[in-house]
Amino acid sequence: ASQFGMNEALEKLGIKTINEGTSTGLENFSSGEILESYSPVDGKLIASVKMSTPQDYEKVMQAATEAFKSFRLIPAPQRGEIVRQFGQKLRENKEALGKLVSYEMGKSLQEGYGEVQEMIDICDFAVGLSRQLHGLTMHSERPGHRMYEQYHSLGVVGIISAFNFPVAVWSWNTALAWISGDVCVWKPSEKTPLCGIACQNIIAQVIKENNLPEGISCLINGDYKIGELMTADTRIPLVSATGSTRMGKIVAQTVAGRLGKSLLELGGNNAIIVTPDADIKMTVIGAVFGAVGTAGQRCTSTRRLIIHESIYDKVKDALVAAYKQLRIGNPLDENNHVGPLIDTHAVEMYSASLKKVIDEGGNVLVEGGVLSGEGYESGCYVKPAIAEAKNSYAIVQHETFAPVLYLIKYSGDVDNAIEIQNGVGQGLSSAIMTNNLREAERFLSVVGSDCGIANVNIGTSGAEIGGAFGGEKETGGGRESGSDAWKIYMRRQTNTINYTTSLPLAQGIKFDL
Numbered sequence: 059a060s061q062f063g064m065n066e067a068l069e070k071l072g073i074k075t076i077n078e079g080t081s082t083g084l085e086n087f088s089s090g091e092i093l094e095s096y097s098p099v100d101g102k103l104i105a106s107v108k109m110s111t112p113q114d115y116e117k118v119m120q121a122a123t124e125a126f127k128s129f130r131l132i133p134a135p136q137r138g139e140i141v142r143q144f145g146q147k148l149r150e151n152k153e154a155l156g157k158l159v160s161y162e163m164g165k166s167l168q169e170g171y172g173e174v175q176e177m178i179d180i181c182d183f184a185v186g187l188s189r190q191l192h193g194l195t196m197h198s199e200r201p202g203h204r205m206y207e208q209y210h211s212l213g214v215v216g217i218i219s220a221f222n223f224p225v226a227v228w229s230w231n232t233a234l235a236w237i238s239g240d241v242c243v244w245k246p247s248e249k250t251p252l253c254g255i256a257c258q259n260i261i262a263q264v265i266k267e268n269n270l271p272e273g274i275s276c277l278i279n280g281d282y283k284i285g286e287l288m289t290a291d292t293r294i295p296l297v298s299a300t301g302s303t304r305m306g307k308i309v310a311q312t313v314a315g316r317l318g319k320s321l322l323e324l325g326g327n328n329a330i331i332v333t334p335d336a337d338i339k340m341t342v343i344g345a346v347f348g349a350v351g352t353a354g355q356r357c358t359s360t361r362r363l364i365i366h367e368s369i370y371d372k373v374k375d376a377l378v379a380a381y382k383q384l385r386i387g388n389p390l391d392e393n394n395h396v397g398p399l400i401d402t403h404a405v406e407m408y409s410a411s412l413k414k415v416i417d418e419g420g421n422v423l424v425e426g427g428v429l430s431g432e433g434y435e436s437g438c439y440v441k442p443a444i445a446e447a448k449n450s451y452a453i454v455q456h457e458t459f460a461p462v463l464y465l466i467k468y469s470g471d472v473d474n475a476i477e478i479q480n481g482v483g484q485g486l487s488s489a490i491m492t493n494n495l496r497e498a499e500r501f502l503s504v505v506g507s508d509c510g511i512a513n514v515n516i517g518t519s520g521a522e523i524g525g526a527f528g529g530e531k532e533t534g535g536g537r538e539s540g541s542d543a544w545k546i547y548m549r550r551q552t553n554t555i556n557y558t559t560s561l562p563l564a565q566g567i568k569f570d571l
């Protein structure tokens with residue numbers, strides 16, 4: 059149950075009517091134009107943010123590069139202690155921040171809290187990791203030589219994040235970057251700037267309390283133009299970008315042009331394969347949450363269901379019945395299942411996709427549509443839709459960030475379903491619903507799913523932070539969060555030490571003077 063209202067949440071997070079959009083950690087300023095943040099929940103103006111100018115950006119970069127010089131000297135376990143305190147602050151602010159996420163972005167309150175929980179989880183993970191930034195030792199081929207590798211701090215990490223996970227994606231990057239001794243400059247989505255301000259206000263407390271170099275966490279706000287300054291900036295060795303494949307290609311090319319590193323988390327076109335051996339009840343829950351959760355705006359949202367012909371009608375009927383139960387409305391009201399899309403532009407894309415699937419020959423099973431009237435004043439609420447389609451349709455090949463689910467029938471064995479599942483440009487998340495061991499293992503094998511995430515008897519969304527998160531092909535190949543994703547935030551150095559009085563050369567090469 060809710061402890062306090064939205065105004066108290068905003069106050070607790072330090073959100074003012076007009077906020078300075080640039081921060082060097084402790085100092086907040088901005089000389090750019092005003093960016094207004096309207097809630098998709100009720101269409102009201104929440105607050106404004108002053109955008110960053112190129113001059114503001116320059117100040118930020120100076121603070122960040124300066125902070126890096128001293129931050130990298132703090133031992134990694136002590137940097138872990140900073141991240142532990144950050145996680146603690148997030149626990150204290152979980153309700154307020156979860157509410158803001160729900161109100162500014164439009165996802166359900168439960169999912170808003172869930173997102174803050176992901177932030178807390180990655181902090182805990184990073185704290186432990188701060189004592190485990192292990193390199194290997196190797197046996198040298200030369201006598202009296204020792205060879206090993208170590209991981210050093212990398213520098214300034216640029217973070218470009220999307221509106222759909224307006225706080226968690228930042229923390230997946232920062233928690234690992236900070237224990238690695240890196241400093242961060244963040245450009246949140248211009249659709250969710252207040253979430254950025256709120257996060258920055260939380261970390262600023264930790265910076266202050268620990269007397270840290272303020273530039274370890276910097277914030278800039280604005281559109282793609284300010285982001286372009288980061289991608290082109292040789293002072294930023296790593297740019298981590300989450301968003302559309304279109305955006306990712308531009309970022310990747312610019313960063314590659316200066317031989318920087320990029321970590322890309324781009325579009326998905328995620329499918330669940332439903333085989334004759336699937337548990338139908340679990341399938342329906344997994345598919346419906348995957349398709350309509352976050353109003354279909356997760357990069358892991360379920361977009362396609364690939365169903366065996368023998369159970370096709372059964373699954374279809376169960377889904378149609380489940381969709382009838384869905385309550386669409388204010389996401390802050392926990393009785394509702396589906397909240398709004400982010401803005402009216404997203405609503406237009408949704409409407410266009412429904413028209414397109416019909417034009418291409420699809421058969422609509424659950425009618426979509428834009429809702430109006432009381433409670434829907436923002437114009438951002440839409441009905442989740444289901445259409446029967448072919449995998450080859452252009453619209454099915456394309457990621458539409460909305461609750462539109464395509465049903466695709468397959469026949470024969472699971473290899474046919476896998477071929478359809480892999481038959482798209484993107485490669486983020488995938489799932490199979492089956493109690494058949496052979497099918498499940500086939501799906502997970504080298505000839506199975508080509509995605510970065512492949513689940514058995516789980517939907518496509520809702521990944522835990524402990525695993526590496528990301529995907530192949532047009533998803534961009536990056537991995538964030540758990541496993542050894544930390545390695546991209548550090549630079550690896552191979553060290554060979556000779557403790558003899560002679561200088562033997564590797565590969566047995568003779569060179570006498």
Ligand code: UN1
Pocket residue numbers: 176222223300355356357358359518519520521522
């Ligand atoms: C995203 O949609 O950008 O797996 C990330 C999930 C979440 C993360 C999604 N843990 O649904």
